[in-house]
Amino acid sequence: MHEFTLRVYYEDTDLAGIVYYANYLKFIERGRSEWVRERGVDQTRLKAETGVVFAVRRVEADYLRPAVFDDLLEVTTKLVELGGSRIVLDQAVWRGEDQLFTARVVLVCIAASGAVRMPTSVRAALQD
Numbered sequence: 001m002h003e004f005t006l007r008v009y010y011e012d013t014d015l016a017g018i019v020y021y022a023n024y025l026k027f028i029e030r031g032r033s034e035w036v037r038e039r040g041v042d043q044t045r046l047k048a049e050t051g052v053v054f055a056v057r058r059v060e061a062d063y064l065r066p067a068v069f070d071d072l073l074e075v076t077t078k079l080v081e082l083g084g085s086r087i088v089l090d091q092a093v094w095r096g097e098d099q100l101f102t103a104r105v106v107l108v109c110i111a112a113s114g115a116v117r118m119p120t121s122v123r124a125a126l127q128d
Contacts, residue, residue, distance in 0.1 A: 001076050001077065001078045002031065002034065002035040002038060002076065002077040002078075003074055003075070003076055003077075004030060004031040004034045004035075004074065004075045004076075004077070005072065005073070005074050005075075006027060006030065006072075006073050006074075006075065007070065007071070007072055007073070008067050008068065008069055008070060008071040008072075008073060009069070010069055012067075012069075013068065013069050017068055017069060018066035018067065018068055019066060019067040019068070019071075021063060024061070024063070024093055024100075024101045024103075025059065025061075025103075027073065027075050027093055027101075028075055028077075028091040028093065028101075028103055028105065030075065031075030031076070031077045031091055032077055032089065032091070032105070032107075034077075035077040035089075036054070036126070039125045039126055040125050041122055041125050041126065046119070046122065050111070050119055051111040051112060052109050052110070052111050052116060052118070052119060052122075053109070053110060053111075054087070054107045054108070054109060054110075055107065055108055055109075055110045056105060056106070056107055057086075057106045057107065057108045058104075058105070058106040059103055059104070059105050059106075060103065060104045061101065061102070061103040062101065062102045062103070063100075063101055064099055064100055064101060064102065065095075065098055065099070065100045066100070067093070067095055067100050071095050072095070073093050073094065073095055073100070074093070074094045074095075075091060075092070075093055075094075076091065076092045076094065077089055077090075077091050078090045078091070079126065079127075080104070082118075082123065082126055082127060083118075084117050084118060085108055085109045085115050085116060085117050085118055086106060086107065086108050086109075087106070087107040087108075087118075087126065088104065088105070088106050088107075089104070089105045089107070090102070090103075090104055090105075091103045091104075091105055109122075
């Protein structure tokens with residue numbers, strides 16, 4: 001399981017002083033990007049050399065507890081399934097022992113022509 005730490009800034013909150021719901025999607029995006037990077041996949045180079053990028057196809061999310069300004073959060077990312085062109089991840093946002101948010105995220109590899117198979121080297125790098 002991959003872990004990524006971030007701090008809640010004032011800009012992440014709404015008028016009630018809690019993290020605006022859409023910002024959790026940004027938080028887990030950062031966690032996914034760091035998960036991919038940690039496995040040695042350079043997404044900029046992947047796009048330049050192959051035209052392949054990862055796109056979110058589906059997100060199923062549950063908001064469990066609010067985060068607030070200055071909270072130190074941890075985003076966890078766990079690989080659930082790695083298919084020919086599809087990646088399924090379970091992600092969560094934690095404040096200490098408290099789980100605040102969970103999501104199942106489905107990514108697909110796409111190019112200008114649409115969905116494509118994941119390059120073999122990328123698939124090997126992402127396998128746990």
